[in-house]
Amino acid sequence: MNQAVSSAAAATPRVVLFDFDGVLVRGDSFSGFLRVRVRRQAWRLALLLPLLPALPLLLLRRRGRRILLHCTVRLLLLGTSLSRYRALAESHARVQALRRGFFVPDAVSALRRHLLRGDRVIVVTGCEEHLARALLQAVRLDGVELVASRLRRSWLGAVPAVHNVGREKLRQMEAHGVEPPFACVYSDAGADLPMLLAAERAVLVNPGESLRARMQARLGSRYAEVEWS
Template sequence: MSTQTGDALPSATADAGLPMPRVVLFDFDGVLLHGDAFGLFIRSRYQRSWWRKLLVLPCLPWLLLMLPFSRRLALRTLVHVALFGTGEQRYRAQAQACATELVQHSRRFNRDALRQLRRHQQAGDRVIVVTGCEQALVGSILEQLGLGDVELLASRLRPGWSGMRTGFHNIGPNKLKALAAHGVHEWHVAYTDSLMDVPMLKPAAESVLVNGTPKLCKKMDAALGRVVGRVEWQ
């Protein structure tokens, strides 16, 4: 298994098909941020609103029934309850406030990953954050970190009669769809911490797993059909 450090950029290849400047993709949750930003936002909604907790109670039997079969569907229900009665403008204000709170707690962020991102920018690479986190939230976080110029492809909510609801979920193969819609069809380096990003890592000339356990590295190697790069970042 190859190991890279945060002190140097992955080496460039001479493949003529790769664009110039190089395109470098970063996942957000688990790479630039320790944890799940949108999950933290949703938990804070429940912690600050007792009546939202009451709204979940009638859903508990259904949630417990669905959880073994579709964790994603169960989580979607919890998101919809957390955003019940919240319009688009109000949501954006709350997302920005949550971003401010997260950025104030700098230990939540991976300093080595942020330094590596900035190294890529300084080297003239085109950096794109491709994440399953919600766009308004992660966009506010990046802006407050001084990375507002970084291109962003993220999940999106949509307004509904009861409040904001889940829309496009930018995970797995959907990341390829988002990149294609953005006009990006080739990339050189991709950083992730998740096996769900295999579709994004496969086309990359260099795939880098951030803080992966030995078990996860083996799974990633098998899924990619090659040895994944590995970094240990704090």
């Protein structure tokens, strides 16, 4: 019986999670998409003006920042159908993929090595799923599992449905059928602490001094770091 259990455990691939923004790609990819939208349709900035008086209060608390982000996405995608958004996201991804230095070569290579070892690799990101998928396709990683933020249809256009950040990443992983502990997690963000705490090996990517000190204190012996360029 014990031998059967050991054999089953050996046959189960290790689960390795990669954050996306700041790890596989430089910067915030969805924010980059929205900035391009605003440059091409500057009138959308006027839609954000009613938020200005409440801005100081919204920025004070995490919940306020979530509300601000939710409202900003709604307004900047106002009147954009889900199918139109997907077409725009795919077009944007093709352009971004051509930018030198947009992808982090060391990170992409590390992900490929995990795949070659037989690990189950999942990209877990706050980026919207169609944009993230299109970007992964650009570097021939379209077969990698993806758990991401999602939009939904509404009469206003495409609106946020799931914002996959912080503890929400663990909830979305559970919905995806994968539960802790994870063998390894790569991230560059303190917001991913819940996911990092659920890992046997928590790898911080290019951490600054402040993040390093904070994460080492919380993660203890499971803490590791890499410098990727």
